Amino acid sequence: MTWTRRVSALAAALLLAAAVTVSGAPGADAVDGELEATARGELVPADPAAGTDAVVRVELGLSTTAERLTDVLVSAGDSGSGLAATDVVCADGPLGAGSPLTCTAELAADAEPVQDCALDVDLVVSAVRSDGTAVTTSVVETLALEGCPAAGPTPPATPGASADPSPSADPSPSASAAPSTSPQPSSPSVPSAPVDEPTDPEVTSAAPQTTREDTRSSTRALSPIQVKYQSTGGAKGPLGTQVGAERTTTSGRWAAYENGRIYWSSDTGAHTVIGAMLSTFVDGGSTGAFGFPQHDERCGLPGRGCYQSFQRRQIHWSPDTGAHWTRGGIRDAWGRQGYERGKLGYPTTDERCGLVRSGCYQSFQGGSVHWSSDTGAHWSTGGIRREWGSYSWERGILGYPTSDERCNDGGCWQYFQYGKIEWKPGRGTWATPAFRPVVKSTTRAQVEHTYRSGCPVGPSSLRTITMTYWNYSGRAERGVMIVRSSVVDGVVKAFEEAYEAGYRINRMDNPNVWKGDDPDMMYANNTSGFNCRSVVGNPYAVSPHSYGIAVDINTVQNPYRDARGTWWPSNGTRYILGAGLNRPKEHPAIHRTDSTMVRALEKRGWFWGGRWASRDYHHFEKN
Structure with a gap:
């Protein structure tokens, strides 16, 4: 210069x-x-x-x-x-x-x-x-300066050092005002380029009385970073000795020291970044990701915590959690429950992404915040969060949260993309996932072991229904049922009615799991629809399942007797119970004329095989 x-x-x-x-x-x-x-x-x-x-x-x-x-x-x-x-x-x-x-x-x-x-x-x-x-x-x-025309007496040897003056021409950057609690950082903006460093005022003449000592206290042109460094005590302060020259970025400048750094931009001024805050700042992408610091580190938060705000992110530190950054929607959700003073406490991780549907999450001492583009960011804690986790978090049957946890009248609840989780004292926590039927055209792979050339109907006439059901343990699962396209509506409505009434189904998997072998599938107590096969016990008769107009439900508790008098499956014989139309209800899944599933299908034009004299308690077919 x-x-x-x-x-x-x-x-x-x-x-x-x-x-x-x-x-x-x-x-x-x-x-x-x-x-x-x-x-x-x-x-x-x-x-x-x-x-x-x-x-x-x-x-x-x-x-x-x-x-x-x-x-x-x-x-x-x-x-x-x-x-x-x-x-x-x-x-x-x-x-x-x-x-x-x-x-x-x-x-x-x-x-x-x-x-x-x-x-x-x-x-x-x-x-x-x-x-x-x-x-x-x-x-x-x-x-x-020897021979200078204005030369006076030869100056003395190097005088003793005087105090380093405060420059009058330099800007004196001040920290951003601190809110009483953890503040939200300013909205991201593109910082302007650094302004030219100030120069000394114009000097038109030197006063004749000026002495050498007066000269040494004249204003020097220091950069804003140097001004900040001097204000911390310089080399004798906490930053220690400067390491290398000031560096220039597209939006500002920074300098490194033994124990930290100083960053400056025209929008934020000059501020120190030290210790764990600096490590998190550098590891997280430095000014490119965070922007420039808006103030120095500030402490006095609960649990001896500290924080520092940057243009696009904020870092919080505590002795128990270390330093972690927050930003955007996740930080807003954290703020809705009171930042570090709320249920969530301090962050224990940085934001992490790569979840299903491009979602992100961040863990805190008391819970977590999850974000997706469809739902925004919402926090969850305690028993509700544990119940959600038992359903495989956002990957599972409930999807992402669509609300924060809410409490009223002694109970709490939280909504998710595909359901709700509730908690009440004395009862605990339970989930109610949505029935959510999804109907799609059946692919050849989905009938790999249940269809072959010559069957009455092919994949183009079939539909695959994915829906929620209650298993025997009372937990919701997603099941698969393949039926003919003409009966889809009745099947969906009947199973939804049974689901809302709490009817339980042992399992509902594609018959491909058993390579289409019906005796094995009955033994596994599977509920299913289409399967191009003969009638079990009568190899010369084509089963109604070959047409996609029949379903079998809870086969073990509802066995079938073939034309020779043999009961199928062998592990279901204990539920024959006299083989009457209305057997004793020794298991919730036993079908009777007054059963939820029997009523739901019969009123939609389906026939129940339990009414046959030979009894096929698990079989239903469309009339």
Whole structure:
């Protein structure tokens, strides 16, 4: 960077004759020659023909005995030097043994720092070793301008350091206002590019009474990051020594230190990011994902917690959970129940995606929040959440939550895409998934073992129904029934009526599971429809199941007697119970004339095989 103040022409080129080498600043663990810097300069006169003013040009020569040093940074010293670090520009290229590096600065010859034909230089040069540790060296010297027309007495040796002044021209960024509880970060926006760094005010003349000590307290042009760094205590503060130069991003700047970083943008100002917050920030995508910090870390939350807001995300930390970020809809849902003060407590994971239908979730101490594009984000806790988990979360029969948990009159409930979960004291928690019938054309794969060439109907005339039923344990499951397209409506309505009445079915799987073998399927107590086969016990008769107009339900508790008097399946003989029309109801699934399923199908034009004299208690067919 070049200072461009207007100056009067000076007649001659003068050499700033001074060179200083100081190796191994305290605390840098440097060895002799590891990092050395020499300072020299010259006064370049004005050139009226070229229209240029006189300038003082200062040159720093950097050398090292190390094989390679990286991230070379020139920063301000402690004595209020007239030559500010922001004026120094280092050449591109590596710094290593045999590869010196040159840094230059220019300032107006009659600028305020050039007093009594002398210039204070107080700079710290730092670099990074190959093992990641820092090494520094200092350049602290008063450079005399010999032969200067306005020269006065030769200035004394380097004076003692004075307090580093606060720059008046620099912006003083302030943290965003903190809400009383965990605040929501500002809406994401594209930050503007950093504004030009401020320069010192125009100096028209120097007061004749100005002394060298006055000069050292003049304002220096510090970057906003340097201002923030100084406010934390500089190298002696919690951040420690700076590591490398300030870096530029598309939206701002940042600098690294031994114990953290400072980030700046024109929208947010400069703020520190340290410790676990920094690790989570970097691991989660840094400014590209989070944006820039809106304030420093803030503590005092329950359980000794802390948080930090960024433009697009927020990080919360507690001793029990570590640091985790939240954003968007999931964070909004967390906020609806009170952030870390609510039922959910602190986050225990970052947001995780890749669930079914592109969903995401985040775990908290007391529960979780799940999001999908169809449902938005909703939280769940306690017994309701455990019941949902027992149904395989969002992958299962209930799908994603569509509401948060709600409580009233001593009970609680939560809605899901395909049902509801409730809790009441004394009864506990239970789920009521929706019946939700889904009817689709039957594929050849779905009748691989139950259809063959020559059967009365083929896949094009069949439909596959997927629906919910209550199993013998009282839990809801999804089952499959294949029937002829003409009877779909009656089957769906009858099974829905039975489901709403609490009728239970042992299982409802595709007969392909048993390769279409009906005796095996009856023994497994399966409920099914289409199966192109002969009648069990009568190989010369075509079964009504071959036409897709018959269903068998709960075959073990409702056995069948063939023409020879044999009962099927063999494990169902205990339920013959006298073989009357209305057997004793020793099991809820036993069919009688007053049974839920019998009534639901008969009133829709289906015949029940229990009315046959030979008894086929599990069989129903459409008249």
